[in-house]
Amino acid sequence: MNNIGFLAILRRDLLLAVRYRGDLANPLIFFFIVIALIPLGLTPDSKELSEIAPGMLWITALLASLLSLDGLFKDDFADGTLEQIIILPQPLYFMVLAKTIVHWVVTGLPLSLLAPVLGLMLSLPETGYLPLMLSLLIGTAILSLIGSVGAALTLPLNKEGILLSLIVIPFYMPVLIFGSNMVVLAVDGLSIASPLAIMGALLALSLLISPYVTSCALRLSIYG
């Protein structure tokens, strides 16, 4: 019975995302532009670039994901749909999970797939491509989940954009640490098992907790 609501929200949000295709490209364009800026601002030297590549790719992907968080609930909040979703008999947990999954499919997933191409631009060694994609796939999922909490908490506020970033960044830091480390280890030819395991654990933890906390935050935002 829970599946019906979950699938309905999933389908609806995916449909909306496809219809408003224009917004989809924004995180990708941001990712692309910033990565292009890095050699210009630092150095064109291949060897030096390859050293900073894992971290830079990860940081930029994180920022791109962060910037797209704003729109997660905003449109539905503005036209009253969110309130309707909250008072549905289905548990809010699954509704929120559905929205978050769509957010990830629309931002994190494309970012992760684009990353190896941008890695090429930063002279990332070939051994790093697959771990980069894998770490970003898992990592952006965690970021979407954690970010949804921040998006829900700042929902009723007249947006001064930096507030959401400030709230969410401390929670992003462990993900960044382990995610970029996974790529660095792979580039050095070492096993990525341990950061991978930790990322998996973080994903499991956030899957369990984040939608629940976000539901509480949404109820607070709407009902005060």
Add this chain to the structure above:
Amino acid sequence: MMFQFENFSDFIYMAGHGQYVWTAYSVSLIIMAFIFVMPLFRKKNIIQKIIKKNH
């Protein structure tokens, strides 16, 4: 347990570390005094506003 310095100017100089120690201590203590005193002024302001409103 005795005083660790020969004289007062030694105390200030602290074998070259004086600027660090004194900066750290004075800035910290000033901030702490600030935290303590600000709410006192805030309360005074509120009380004065209440008095003005009711008289």
Add this chain to the structure above:
Amino acid sequence: MKKLIKSSQQWVHKMASPRWFYQISGRWLPWLSLLTFVSIIIGVIWGLGFAPQDAKQGNSFRIIYIHVPASFLALVGYYIMAISGAIAIIWKIKLADVVMKSAAPIGASLTFIALLTGAVWGKPTWGTYWIWDARITSMLILFFLYLGVIVLQKAYSAQGLSNKAAALLALVGTINIPIIYKSVDWWYTLHQPATIKFTEAPSMHPDMFQPLLIMIIGFYLFYVTALIVSMRAEIIFRERNTSWVKELALNLKDKRPI
């Protein structure tokens, strides 16, 4: 038995009243302030002038008497803020909300003091004002956590909304603190530069430890006193339209309010 339950319920109910807290704290505050002031002064003088200097770090070691208590209280203060926030949203006790609102800036300032004293201590010890070691980095992240709660609080109250979202944020932060600490620790051991061996706080001679203990107690007292002073101002503000506050104001008209 029933009478016992009823009277303890009444006691809890009374304790949760801001007015009761204001009156009780008014009686204790002068003594607490005096005790705070005395212990900090003793600790400072002892640490600055009478404790022996460190064999390796010399006199800059004396900064420890501010740095360690501040860091300690910064961390404890975060939990105080989060727990009072939790009590406020779960049991809807007004006083807990006041505690949380007051605890936030005090904790943030202590974190700032810890970072500042750490940086100043670093210069003569390692030759640099900033160093990305596990402890300092964790303290920096704690500072961001505090800032987030404070900014969220201000944004909500600017629109006349309640404090609950900030309380929720603080709560989520408490889950995060152990995760952050562990991950930063791990990150640092991976990247620890071979040249700089971060020495742990030197194993302490009792002559060095005693003033530290005094300062830790003094900082604890400072935290409680600063919290109470801030809470009293906040309570008067929130209850400014009630009759007991108006009466209080008129009584204080001729004397200087404390």
